[in-house]
Amino acid sequence: MSKALRAALLWPHTWMGVTLGGLLIVIFFMGSLTVFMPEIDRWMMPATRVAVPQTPVSLDAVARPLLEQLTAQRATGGATVRDWLVEMPDARTPVLQLRVRTSAGGAGMMATTTGRRLPPPGTLGASSFFYPLHYCLLLRPGFVGYWIVALAAVAMMAGLVSGVIIHARLFQDFFTFRPRAHPQRLLLDLHNLMGVLALPFHLMITFSGIAIILPVVFPAGTTLLYGGDMNRFYADAIGNYDRPAVGVAAPLLPLDPLVEQARRLWSAEIGKDVAVAQVGVVHPGDAGAYVRITRVNDDRVTLHNDPLYFDGITGVLLARGLPGPVVGAQRVIAGLHEVRFDHWTLRWLYFLQGLGGSVLIATGLLYWLEKRRARHGGRGWRVVAATACATTTGVVIATLAMLVANRLLPAALPSRELAEVAVFFLSWIGTALHAGLHLRWQLAPPWRTQAILVGGLALTAMVANWITTGDHPFHAWAAGHGAVLGVDAGLAATALTAFLAAWRLARRVRTRQGKAWGPDRLAVVSTGVENG
Amino acid sequence: MAWGFGALGAVVGARLGMAPAESSALFGLLALLVMPVIALWALAAGRVGRVWAVLAVGTVVQIALAYLIRGLVPGSGA
Incomplete structure (x- = not known):
């Protein structure tokens, strides 16, 4: 070059x-x-830390009564139901996620595979x-x-x-x-x-x-x-299928046989069992109802989930979403990203x-x-330095503060989820302000203070989880809560790295101060080497 | 410039018999590769006037051609 x-x-x-x-x-x-x-x-x-289902879940026995409950709650005053959606459980998300959309708005819930409705996650x-x-x-x-x-x-x-x-x-x-x-x-x-x-x-x-x-x-x-x-x-x-509601009431077919038919169809093509990812019912209770079933992509890169569309009244296979070669390639590229x-x-x-x-x-x-x-250190430089601090250690602090809030905010707090979001953004803004104020007096962002804060918050989140849920590492190991164990291990690694970084920054400052003061004590310590 | 490339490519592909969705996706992806190259060239080029000339003229010509050719694509959303 x-x-x-x-x-x-x-x-x-x-x-x-x-x-x-x-x-x-x-x-x-x-x-x-x-x-x-x-x-x-x-x-x-924590309510979703349940056992991974070992057998297929019956949609008709478990999900449908819950969906009808949700529909009854939302479809009052003449509102019509648009669709139902069920996200099936898997090894990483062992609960059912259900959603209903009506002309009056939507509603959702989570439930165990035995049909126990879980409290709102907050x-x-x-x-x-x-x-x-x-x-x-x-x-x-x-x-x-x-x-x-x-x-x-x-x-x-x-x-x-x-x-x-x-x-x-x-x-x-x-x-x-x-x-x-x-x-x-x-x-x-x-x-x-x-x-x-x-x-x-x-x-x-x-x-x-x-x-x-x-x-x-x-x-x-x-x-x-x-x-x-x-x-x-x-x-x-991607070959989406749609048709309007007819406006005539008609009973919806049982969903389990349709799910079984979809699995047989996919399995026959690739020669192994395929799990179902989502089951959607559009216009349930209407003569125009149809069922959309998609597959899990745990065995391949593409994000194309091979949707199958069945008539909700007769069970006839209406359509299958098949992309062309370019869109198929785009789905593979997308799959590379979403892992x-x-x-x-x-x-x-x-x-x-x-x-x-x-x-x-x-x-x-x-x-x-x-x-x-050394050359600048003016206002522009300080703004960039404060921003750099807020987007590096600051965003980690905000994330960890949110995790701490997640474990310590009362479960009954109204709009609890928004309180967590507020903690995230206020902490983030706080780190930027802290960096900005620090830079008014010292010519280096407060890396050491913020690194100590990262370590402290990571440890607090870990301990708060143990205290509020009882899921300490030994319990998590025994109960098969690998996800909890993994996140706690990640928090521990974060704390260790942050404290190590803070210690190294402090040692560097001491070394420089030592050199600056030296035996003849002639040099003047520059505030520029202070790291907070 | 990249937008013009994507638009022109999509209509030319559809005119040549590709499915419109396929053509849009293909030239969208290709334009995405072209975009950073154009951006780097525009930022690094010595003569600003030449950059503007190439970008402005190239964009206008490509988009104008795309609209002209779109009229020839059967069933396009025009």
């Missing part, structure tokens, strides 16, 4: 990192947590908070959040490509990690190391992430060929490389800060 090209690409690489780095760190961190979303959900929703959990924070920043109206995340992801791809070009000795530097070097050198070494080590993963994960929401954020083709009608595009693309396949080693690799993405961006950002600390 020519020197001119490297020089030309340096500033877009730098400025994309400085302006969008914080956002990308949050996206990567939340995405990494999402890999273990069902496990974090079990931790945050939390959004990882699946309804960390996950949407990852892909749309919780900004759903007008798809604003999707656009922002997609823009950041395109910048990430551009940053990866430009990073490969501008680092002239990229592969040599990969083997040069000097953990005891000067902070600037150490940060650049770590940035290069993470960049090369996980480059294929980071390229794949950013590309596949946008590919999932491509029709939403890049509707160039659908605008022209479908007049912007997304439903018509999806109906065409729904059952492979624990790969899940851990996704998790670690996702965190590696956060480290890659954070080290780039911190390198930029370190390089300019």
Whole structure:
């Protein structure tokens, strides 16, 4: 690569990192947590820590009475039922999740496979908070959040490509990690190391992430060929079937035989048992009712869940959703991102490389800060430094504070789930303010204080779980609550890493102060080396 | 520019006999690959005038062509 090209690409690489780095760190961190979303959900929703069902669940005996209860609650005053949805239990989510939508609104509940209705969880959990924070920043109206995340992801791809070009000795530097070097050198070494080590993963994960929401954020083709009608595009693309309600009452067929028929059909094609993921009934109780059954994708990469559509009155197979080759390939790319396949080693690799993405961006950002600390240190630099602090240690503190709140807020607290969300955002804002105030007096973000806070909160969350649920590691092990054990182990590892980092930062400050004061006591200690 | 590429590709693909959904998905994915390359070139190029000329003219031409060709695609959502 020519020197001119490297020089030309340096500033877009730098400025994309400085302006969008914080956002990308949050996206990567939340995405990494999402890999273990069902496990974090079990931790945050203790009522769902039930035994994994060993036999298939009867929808007619277990789910249907509960769905009818929900329907009776919601469909009052002449409201009509639109659909029912049942998410079947599996090894990672051992409960039934039921949802009813009516013209007067929706309602949902969770139940055990024996039909015991579980209390409302009082939390959004990882699946309804960390996950949407990852892909749309919780900004759903007008798809604003999707656009922002997609823009950041395109910048990430551009940053990866430009990073490969501008680092002239990229592969040599990969083997040069000097953990005891000067902070600037150490940060650049770590940035290069993470960049090369996980480059294929980071390229794949950013590309596949946008590919999932491509029709939403890049509707160039659908605008022209479908007049912007997304439903018509999806109906065409993945073979969705739909028909209107007739307005004539008719009894719905038993669902278990239809589920059995769907399983037989899939199994005959691939020669092994296939589990059912979801069963949906559209227009239940109407002569136009139909049943949509989808399969679990634990044995393959694609996200295409092979939906089968049955007539709800006669049981006739109406349609099967089969995408064409390009949409099929897009579903595989999407599957690479969402890692729904059952492979624990790969899940851990996704998790670690996702965190590696956060480290890659954070080290780039911190390198930029370190390089300019001595030269600038003005208001602009302090704003970037405070933002960097809030998006690195700050987001970890906010997440852990939410987990602590999840275990300590009273179960009867009204809108408990919103109180947890408030704790998350207030803690996050708090870390930014703390960093901002600290930087008014000292020329370095408060890494050590925030690292101690991370460690303290991780330990508190772990202990609070043991006290409030009785699920300490020995109990969790004995009861087969592997998810709880795993999350507690993750919290313990976080605490250990954070305390170790705080100790190393303190030692570095002491060493520098010692050098500065020296035997002749002539040097003046710079406040710039203080790490909070 | 990438939007124009995606739109033009989708209608040309549909005109050549691809299913509209397939064509939209294919050129959407290809445009996604083109986008960071264009972005890097635009940010790194020396002459801002040339960047604007290529981006503006390229976009307008591609989108205009896409709308023209869309009229020839049977059953398009126009």
